[in-house]
Amino acid sequence: MIRVVLPAPLRRLARIEGEVLLDVNGPVTQHSILTALEARYPTLGGTTRDHGTYKRRAFIRFYACGQDLSHEPPDAPLPDAVASGREPFLVVGAIAGG
Amino acid sequence: MSGVRVLVGTRKGAFILTSDGKRERWDVSGPHFAGWEMYHLKGSPADPNRIYASQCSGWFGQQIQRSDDGGKTWNPVGNQFAYDGVPGTHQWYDGTPHPWEFKRVWHLEPALTDPDTVYAGIEDAALFRSTDAGATWHELSGLRGHGSGSKWTPGAGGMGLHTILLDPKNPKRIFIAISAAGVFRSDDSGATWKVATKGLRSEFMPDPTAEVGHCVHRIAHHPSRPEVLFMQKHWDVMRSDDAGESWREVSGDLPTDFGFPIDVHAHEPETVYVVPIKSDAEHFPPDGRLRVYRSKSGGNEWEPLTKGLPQRDCYVNVLRDAMAVDTLDRCGVYFGTTGGQVYASADSGDSWSPIVRDLPAVLSVEVQTLR
Numbered sequence: 001m002i003r004v005v006l007p008a009p010l011r012r013l014a015r016i017e018g019e020v021l022l023d024v025n026g027p028v029t030q031h032s033i034l035t036a037l038e039a040r041y042p043t044l045g046g047t048t049r050d051h052g053t054y055k056r057r058a059f060i061r062f063y064a065c066g067q068d069l070s071h072e073p074p075d076a077p078l079p080d081a082v083a084s085g086r087e088p089f090l091v092v093g094a095i096a097g098g
Numbered sequence: 099m100s101g102v103r104v105l106v107g108t109r110k111g112a113f114i115l116t117s118d119g120k121r122e123r124w125d126v127s128g129p130h131f132a133g134w135e136m137y138h139l140k141g142s143p144a145d146p147n148r149i150y151a152s153q154c155s156g157w158f159g160q161q162i163q164r165s166d167d168g169g170k171t172w173n174p175v176g177n178q179f180a181y182d183g184v185p186g187t188h189q190w191y192d193g194t195p196h197p198w199e200f201k202r203v204w205h206l207e208p209a210l211t212d213p214d215t216v217y218a219g220i221e222d223a224a225l226f227r228s229t230d231a232g233a234t235w236h237e238l239s240g241l242r243g244h245g246s247g248s249k250w251t252p253g254a255g256g257m258g259l260h261t262i263l264l265d266p267k268n269p270k271r272i273f274i275a276i277s278a279a280g281v282f283r284s285d286d287s288g289a290t291w292k293v294a295t296k297g298l299r300s301e302f303m304p305d306p307t308a309e310v311g312h313c314v315h316r317i318a319h320h321p322s323r324p325e326v327l328f329m330q331k332h333w334d335v336m337r338s339d340d341a342g343e344s345w346r347e348v349s350g351d352l353p354t355d356f357g358f359p360i361d362v363h364a365h366e367p368e369t370v371y372v373v374p375i376k377s378d379a380e381h382f383p384p385d386g387r388l389r390v391y392r393s394k395s396g397g398n399e400w401e402p403l404t405k406g407l408p409q410r411d412c413y414v415n416v417l418r419d420a421m422a423v424d425t426l427d428r429c430g431v432y433f434g435t436t437g438g439q440v441y442a443s444a445d446s447g448d449s450w451s452p453i454v455r456d457l458p459a460v461l462s463v464e465v466q467t468l469r
Binding site for chain 1: 133134155156157158159160161174177178180
């Protein structure tokens with residue numbers, strides 16, 4: 001199972017408590033995880049990436065295994081630790097402030 | 099037993115303020131959707147339990163929420179606002195063509211007779227309609243496809259479609275207003291549109307009387323006389339007696355004719371309210387005195403309403419969607435400020451008191467009269 005950790009505003013929006021556990025068919029990528037996530041929770045459509053183009057929203061970041069994967073291609077395979085569920089896939093709202 | 103429900107959108111959540119018909123004691127519910135920008139909430143005239151809300155965030159984008167129980171519970175509905183066809187371009191700040199891009203929903207206008215039909219005014223300016231209670235949205239693209247659309251240019255606050263007026267006497271007639279574009283009218287349910295700006299004059303434009311480019315801040319009308327329109331423009335308070343075919347200035351003796359909201363008394367179609375703001379560079383009341391101005395003659399002659407409002411050291415703003423009236427007798431008038439106060443008057447503006455003082459900056463105020 002893939003483990004996904006969402007920021008608090010999205011957990012409240014979709015009425016999620018804790019981590020999301022997802023089955024992902026095929027290669028485990030940013031795109032496949034987010035597609036499975038949006039299928040489970042349709043209200044999350046458009047919150048992390050654009051509805052039509054799937055382009056990542058500007059202030060959203062994707063982390064895993066201590067790495068910022070935000071700029072990796074959406075269809076690039078994620079680390080094995082994510083695919084095996086040992087490490088979560090983190091959706092992060094970029095910090096704002098000064 | 100009559101009562102009122104005041105729907106308040108703020109920078110960091112929504113609040114619902116309720117009172118009985120006396121409007122003396124208030125219950126405050128919220129924050130709903132804490133942390134999100136709540137641009138606008140509005141109830142259906144056909145079913146007061148049906149409320150639509152625009153919820154957005156710089157991080158997470160746009161959501162539309164719907165309540166079917168008067169705001170006690172909410173559910174997210176459709177949030178896809180896809181421009182019709184190939185979106186094309188409008189004019190960018192530097193004069194170059196710029197693709198239309200959805201940013202947020204500024205205003206939601208439920209239909210007068212069908213609670214499942216609701217209009218949405220969005221940025222970049224376009225008009226959308228849902229006929230399935232918000233589940234899906236479809237652009238009324240005749241507006242953006244109007245011949246002038248490619249020339250529309252955003253102002254500093256963005257190119258938002260912020261006002262939608264539905265005509266209770268003519269179900270096919272819609273008025274809309276867009277910042278830095280102008281006023282448009284449709285007489286065929288939104289299929290085609292005509293510019294309705296004749297008589298407007300905006301000195302910031304190279305041609306002050308050009309057809310499009312006027313920064314209209316808000317328009318309002320009385321339901322019994324929908325062809326009479328009142329406008330708060332970037333500068334100037336204007337009036338049209340012919341459904342927007344022509345406009346004339348009625349700023350009269352206002353201390354400044356800059357401002358954002360404008361509204362009409364529920365029972366007196368010639369009684370109009372504005373909140374004068376010092377200037378486009380200084381978005382606060384003149385002299386630090388928060389004054390609503392009321393005209394009982396449809397403009398030109400205005401009286402300051404100050405009782406209960408701060409008359410020193412007040413430097414808040416009142417945004418375009420942050421004023422509303424109820425339909426009780428006497429008419430209640432409400433407005434919210436960027437300082438987080440929501441003021442109410444239960445006597446048509448003669449006196450005011452704050453319902454709440456310390457909300458986040460208020461973006462919108464709407465009122466439902468419950469009978």
